[in-house]
Every structure is written in C-alpha cells, then in structure tokens.
C-alpha cells in the first residue's frame with residue numbers, strides 16, 4: 332500500500348476512471364463547456380478521512396465570466412484541474428487556503444492540489460481583479476464518504492437549450508421585468524459621480540481644489556454596495572474643469588492606509604507634479620496632504636487617477652475627469668456629407684467614464700445597469716460626450732440610432748473628424764464625440780462586448796440609453 336503524493340496524469344488512469352457527471356453550459360453565445368468529475372477509485376492506493384479513499388480530480392472550465400464544472404468530490408484529497416476556455420487570462424484560487432494557480436492564457440490548463448478536504452463547502456474564485464464580481468465564483472462541495480453518488484449533480488444552471496418552453500418563457504419575462512426598471516426610481520442609487528467641483532480662489536487668483544482619497548461605501552446598483560476607493564466619496568471622482576491659463580492647485584489628502592499619488596493624465600504639468608512616486612515626488616502617506624500646482628496652459632480633455640498602486644486603486648474607483656477649456660468643435664464643417672451647424676452648441680457635455688474591474692466592475696460613470704443614468708435630450712439637440720477608459724479592457728461603445736462624430740482623440744481636436752456608430756476605447760484613451768438626436772425614442776447605448784452588458788437572465792454593467800423627446804408632441 333502506498334500513498335502517492337502526486338496524482339498520475341488522468342489519461343493513465345483510464346481503467347479506473349468513472350465519469351460521474353457531464354454538464355454542458357451555454358453562456359451568452361460563448362459556446363459549450365464540458366466538465367466532468369473524474370474519480371479514481373478501487374486501487375486502494377490511499378485512504379482519505381473516514382475511509383473515503385483516493386484522490387479526486389475535479390475538472391473545471393474558466394470562461395468570461397464563469398467557473399463551471401461538476402464541483403463535487405468525496406472527502407479526501409482533491410485536485411483541481413482548471414482549463415481556461417475563455418479568451419483572456421484567468422486563474423483559480425481556493426479561498427480557504429489562498430492557494431492559487433498562475434494566470435492561465437486562453438487554452439492553458441493547470442492543476443491545483445487542495446490537499447485533504449473534510450466534508451463541507453469551499454469557495455473557488457478567479458482572483459484576477461474584477462472577475463469574481465463578474466461571476467467567476469463557484470462552490471466546491473465535499474461530501475462525506477459513501478456519498479459519492481451525489482457527485483453526479485451538476486452545480487451549474489441548466490443551459491438555455493435544455494430548458495422547457497415554460498422555463499424559457501419565465502426567464503424571458505424575468506429579463507424584461509428587470510430591463511423595464513431602467514430609468515425608474517426603483518433603481519435609483521445612493522451617490523453620484525462626476526459632480527462638478529468648485530474651487531476656492533486664493534489671493535493671487537489661483538483656483539484651489541481639495542480632494543481626499545479614502546475607502547468609502549459605494550452603491551453600484553440597488554443594494555449592491557462595495558468598498559470603493561474614492562476621491563471625495565464618489566465614483567468617478569469630482570469633475571474638475573478650469574480655463575486655459577488658470578493657475579491651479581489641487582490639494583490631495585490621503586486617508587487610505589496605503590500611500591498614493593495623483594497623475595494628471597493628458598494634462599500639461601511640470602515634471603515635479605506628474606504624480607509618479609518616487610521619480611517626481613515622494614509618496615503621499617496616510618494622513619498627509621500634497622499640493623499639485625500648475626498653470627493649465629493647454630486645452631485638455633484629461634483625467635486624474637492614482638499612479639502608485641494604480642492596478643488596484645484605479646479599477647476600485649480612484650479616477651476623475653479633468654478638463655482645461657472647452658473643446659474646439661468642427662462648427663460649420665461638412666463631414667461625409669453631414670453638416671455641423673456653424674452655431675452648434677451642445678445642450679449637454681457628458682463625461683462617460685468606463686470601468687470594468689476591481690470593486691466597481693463593469694460600469695458607466697460608476698454605476699451598473701439598470702442604475703446607469705440615461706441621457707435625456709430633445710429632438711434636434713446636439714450633445715457632446717467624452718469617453719474615458721479607466722478600466723483594464725477595451726470597450727467598443729455603440730450608440731443605437733445616431734452616428735457619433737469623433738471630434739477629438741485624447742482631447743486633441745481632429746483635423747478630419749469622422750462618423751462612427753461604434754468606437755473602440757482602450758484603457759487610458761479618450762474620445763470626444765458630437766451627436767445629433769435625429770429621432771425620438773429610447774436608444775440603447777452600450778459596450779458591444781456583449782458579456783460586459785448581459786448575463787443569462789438580466790442586463791448589467793455597461794449599458795445605458797439616449798432618450799430623445801419631442802417637445803412639440805408633448806404640448
């Protein structure tokens with residue numbers, strides 16, 4: 332009798348393999364996933380607690396954004412075999428011990444030995460920032476010896492394809508009900524980002540702003556409250572707008588445990604205020620205040636965010652919009668046959684800050700659908716949108732109904748503006764677009780990576796709408 336410390340490759344165990352369960356999961360059009368539990372038994376090679384026996388290999392599949400598999404094993408030694416069936420890197424963490432695999436590229440596999448497990452339930456997550464909140468969490472159930480038969484019960488929901496007509500209709504209805512709450516008081520949330528920040532004007536005419544970094548509660552959608560990393564308690568942080576030529580001072584107070592700094596992304600500042608510790612300043616420690624001072628001498632559609640610990644701080648909410656001057660618009664210009672009036676005056680200027688990770692997750696201006704804010708305009712209005720991507724992924728932003736005239740990239744006006752209905756915004760980028768509301772109705776506006784906006788039974792994340800009203804029709 333021997334007790335192996337390393338399970339042999341599964342393939343070599345085929346004589347004693349019993350495939351106890353296969354679950355096929357259909358998720359948002361991403362194809363099928365097959366998972367099974369492979370149990371080694373009958374060779375008497377080892378004896379688990381209670382005499383359950385053997386090592387169980389649990390196969391699981393990682394996708395955007397789910398962990399699926401037949402996540403049940405008898406008490407004893409358990410080894411996870413994870414395969415990334417998705418397209419972006421994922422990993423697997425066994426939460427109770429913190430053991431985890433390396434990040435796996437799409438198509439890669441890894442095993443994770445969980446050791447001897449007592450009966451109970453154990454959480455498994457993908458530990459890549461934001462992936463757990465997006466759905467990559469699963470429960471491993473370890474049964475007492477002699478209950479192996481329960482391992483055949485899939486833990487994942489039935490696929491759409493396997494549903495009865497009645498089940499499918501109920502799911503459809505559930506989705507419609509959830510979507511109808513958009514724009515109603517039922518989905519109003521506490522807290523609003525991008526609130527304009529008023530300066531104090533000092534004796535020498537400097538516009539002085541104060542922002543405080545802290546971890547504060549933030550409501551993403553009704554009842555979903557997270558510990559966000561915020562500036563002045565909001566996500567995005569306050570919207571700062573100054574004029575070209577203004578003397579600016581921004582006093583940053585750090586109430587985080589970690590140190591921080593603030594980078595002025597796309598804003599022309601002296602090197603000493605670029606916000607990159609330790610190269611341009613010393614870090615701002617807990618309880619300290621640092622003043623950034625510069626003359627806002629060039630027009631900008633910029634943003635400010637933490638640089639130090641940015642990988643964690645920024646997705647968790649430490650970002651805001653900073654503009655210098657009004658963006659020059661192609662007034663009077665004809666682009667692809669469409670004329671922009673010489674006197675064009677946008678009725679609204681809308682920062683649209685994209686995020687996809689950390690505590691905030693898939694969101695527009697710090698809120699997840701249906702709590703995202705619609706843009707409400709009148710027929711014939713022109714409005715100006717600035718997209719800012721503060722997330723970790725690209726987002727093709729698609730507006731139904733109207734093309735968007737891209738007038739500036741990263742705040743720099745384009746000599747050749749162009750029309751597009753979908754604009755790919757990468758991390759760090761800004762696109763400014765001018766839109767004319769040419770048709771009445773509710774026009775959905777969303778990221779076109781569909782699992783950034785939709786789950787099996789509901790919409791979420793990066794979706795909102797442009798609501799165009801006809802004032803004449805309402806009188």
Ligand SMILES: [Cu+2]
Pocket residue numbers: 725726727778779780783793
């Ligand atoms: Cu997206």
